[in-house]
Amino acid sequence: MTDTSSRAVARALPWPIGKPAVEIVDHIQQGAFQRSMSLLVAGTSVISGMEVAYEHYKGSYSNPVMYTPVVLSGALAISGLAAFLSRRAAQTILRYVSYATLVDGVIGFGFHIRGVARKPGGWRLPITNIVMGPPIFAPLLFGTSAYLGVITSYLRREEDYGLLGSIEASAAAGLVNDFREDIRTGHFQKHLCIVAAISTLCSGAESWYSHYKDNFKFRVQWSPILLTPLMLFATLSSVRSRRIANTLLPVASGLLMANGIVGTGYHIRGILRRPGGRKKPLYNILYGPPIFAPMLMAAAGMLGALAYLMGREKHA
Template sequence: MSSAVVTALEHLREGCFQRSLCLIVAATSIASGLEVGYEHYKGSYSNPVMYTPVVLSGALAAAGLSGMLSRLAARTLLRWVSVITLVDGVIGFFFHVRGIARKPGGWGLPVTNIVMGPPIFAPLLFGTSAYLGLMASYLRREEDLDRPAQHLTEWFEPQSSDWRMNLRHGRFQKHLSAVTVLWAFFSGVEALYSHYKTNFRYKAQWTPVLLTPLLMAAGVGAMKSRRIANTALPAVAALALADGAAGFCYHARGIVRRPGGIKKPLYNILYGPPVFAPLLFAACGFLGLVASLLRREKK
């Protein structure tokens, strides 16, 4: 194993990867912002609240970049923008539930109206980047790993189980495994009814649906067993990450194959397969991989 990989793993295990995670937050928030932007464009922004995730995704991307450059920005700006974005995702979830209830038949026709109505879990998945941003705001910087003062602080610190202390020192494996389970469920349901709309035309459309329960089971097992967290979880999470990346390529290909192809990019992106949706499933795999590399919480 190369020294660079060993160093990266050590940073992860010690909770010293704030800069790296801030950069990931910025990139994922841009992708999710573009996704929600054109989905709400289809709805003609009929409700002013539909603008909030678009604005917040830009704010979160800027906060992520600021956090990468500044420790203070990571602990203040990124933290509060992440909290506001998470709250916005919860509010959006209730608006989507209400939108389904207002369709003809309401919840009396649950399958039809969930499939044809607003994507019920999409606002919660939008919060993935915000959750990572909140987590990043409590981590330590990469350069803190080699500071003698940091080692002395950890040596003399009380054996505290406070969640903030656990985050700062990379001890949140069970917590992140639980988050992986939750987000995998949301993403898997979204993939299920999105692909159901096209009658599972391609066999590859079954893969995220089949991988979802496997990833959830591995996440639950990782919460209870260190061995599962170090074996089954990274294996299934890597498959989910690869499947999401492959799904992104399939969706991009689907857009290119529409009438007009790349000559009508905006129209075909709007009405073709959601190009960034598979990356949300890949993000679940990413969470699982990170969880497998962390240390377990102090009891």
């Protein structure tokens, strides 16, 4: 049977991309990519912060708590940049800000549930009020950047590449012997698969009721809904099966990332087609299709792709 593991695929790539691809996979599978992940955390937090900023702007910031994700997304972006420059910042500031942002996402989820309950009919009209009320899963998806920040805080720096033996020796001596060691050594594939499944379910639900409000005017609006069960099967099956993790998971993850990119293009086109188009960019971004929402689906695919590149847990 053909070896489809990430390392084998990287080695099969033609020169000149084969060698750097192998080095990238080796860095990831040794957990030595903290700087790179720090930049990813900073970038994703800026995007999610912009998304929540204008969604809450449409809600007139009627509750002061609506400012917290905007502030925390900025703090997380700054923490990510600091973590890129400093190992200590990665292990302290980034970790604490990420945990605070995760907590804020859970609290926001509660507020959104309350917002749905307070609409006329409350939970007696669940479909109508979920569709027309605050996006119920958006606060949890906002926590994706924070989750990546937590993971990043336990990773090793790129310059630590090749020092894996000393860490394994420490684990054997009983100095480090838990999930943190799995993260530091790049062995947390199952964990990432579960998180990717949760992210896929939430983003798929968001896509469904967002496109439902538009009456699925375009057939392409069904694509994220149809890809959701495929990704759920791939991620959850990968927890038990290494073979699926090396075959179906990267395919499904790639499809989700591509779908998110294409969806962003459609949302930009939808904004430009509104009355005023480019002449009223702020208004049309606020009240047109949510410009960054498709990237939530792409983020779920990114988590799946990252899981594909990881090794299996040693302490599962």
